[in-house]
Amino acid sequence: MNKVKGHYLSLFFNKCLLIFCIFIFLGSLLSACLQVKQYLNIKDLHLVFYFAIMAVIFLGLSFIATKFMSKKIFIIFLIALSFLIRLVWILNIDTPIKSDFSVMYNAAVQAAKGDFSFTKIPYFSTWVYQLGFTFYEAAVIKIFGESALIIKLLNILYCTGTGFLIYLIASKVLNEKNGRIAGLLFALYIPNILFASVLTNQHIATFLFYLGFYILISGKWKLSWLYVGILFSLGNLMRPLGPIIIIAFIIYLFLSRFLSQNREQKVKAFKYMVGVLATFYIVNTLISTIFVQSSVTNYPLGNRDPLWKFVLGLNHESVGSYSQEDVNSVMSKPVGEEREKVEKALISERIEDKSQLLALFAQKFYVMWGDKDASISWSLSEYEGAQHTFIILERLVYIFSMLCGLIGLIYLTIKKQYDFPYSLFLLLIIGYVVVHLLIEIQTRYRYFLMPSIMVFQAFGFYIIGQFFMRKIRK
DSSP states (O other), X not given: OOHHHHHHHHHHHHHHHHHHHHHHHHHHHHHHHHHHTTTOOGGGHHHHHHHHHHHHHHHHHHHHHHHTOOHHHHHXXXXXXXXXXXXXXXXXXXXXXOHHHHHHHHHHHHHHTTOOGGGGSHHHHHBTTHHHHHHHHHHHHHHHOSOHHHHHHHHHHHHHHHHHHHHHHHHHHTOHHHHHHHHHHHHTOHHHHHHTTSOOTHHHHHHHHHHHHHHHHHOOOTTHHHHHHHHHHHHHHXXXXXXXXXXXXXXXXXXXXXXXXXXXXXXXXXXHHHHHHXXXXXXXXXXXXXXXXXXXXXXXXXXXXXXXXXXXXXXXXXXXXXXXXXHHHHTTSOTTHHHHHHHHHHHHHHHSSHHHHHHHHHHHHHHHTTSOOTHHHHHTTTOHHHHHHHHHHHHHHHHHHHHHHHHHHHHHHHSOOSOOTXXXXXXXXXXXXXXXXXXXXXGGGGGGGHHHHHHHHHHHHHHHHHHHHHHHHO
């Protein structure tokens, strides 16, 4: 394959990715618009006014940030804004620790005291990967004590760091002004602010993954393959998204460095890919082996029941969400062949009718990418009165942001380009959306993908701003 032919193939595939993402953003926008009606009524019209005020404030902040702030001043402003908003939130909102988060936190308290008996309960002996985050919490508790406030403060640091990384990433793949807008979007993103008070593994995992993404696309470090592999591995240890990320990484290298490069560059890219993959699996295996050899657990840090997520995800009655009926049918069987037999039977039954399966996919997309964000109920479970207000505001912001993202993607699709430095994030969006057509969905699972989405939402906002600025100058 010569370089010219490779370039045109790369151009074709990247344009296909953009078009695919346009349909995803359009579907998300329409789903959110259809669903917001069930939350919004005449009494809530004042919330639309509040949203308009928020939009004006964001517009003003974006204008000041892109026109009057030096790069150094903006970075300080972004970090301070992100940190202080979340600090005020967690100091004023008492979010109880419940569900899976409670199980892991209580286990972490035990682990900090040297008691590992909890690893024998079904939760940890089945989903062994949960030990990664549990022992991270145990380390924090061992150093600072049992107060959940310390873990929440660390959550703020990860959220602030992720916002800064979004700024760097969006600046690198598009332009610096776009990076500033993307950073501000994340700093003021309602679900992320609210979720800072929840002891979820999503904060640290997302930070580690996006730090890896930034090192990957920046190419500044000599041993970047080593750092990327380690960060992907540690992120996967906190939250097992490794398979999706590794597949996106391989395709990204193929599109950006294999198709349109000379032989020497292809060899370098291949070595880079091997280095990242080897590091990823070595670090995972090493940590897993340490857990087993130290008798903390009898099993590697993986998922001993991988079909369970598909059983839930293909449940037509629950629309791919948690189902107590499935729990009663499956969890009564021991992990292994007996449970797998039941799970395979349920999956086979649920994928038999292809027309119903396609309808399920459509319903799951409608819920996953159009419904209210679950971070509100998780964070404000003790404040029912405030939940409705935040739901309306979050939905309006989501709709406006998705509209901006759609505009940004359309612009990038029709614009003549020879390079697509943002293709990794298109791949992440597509891969994540497709996977969640098959596995269990919860709207809080959107968390990981939102930074990638915001890269394009910010660009759409930037394009709109540039359009109006040209009109004003005329």
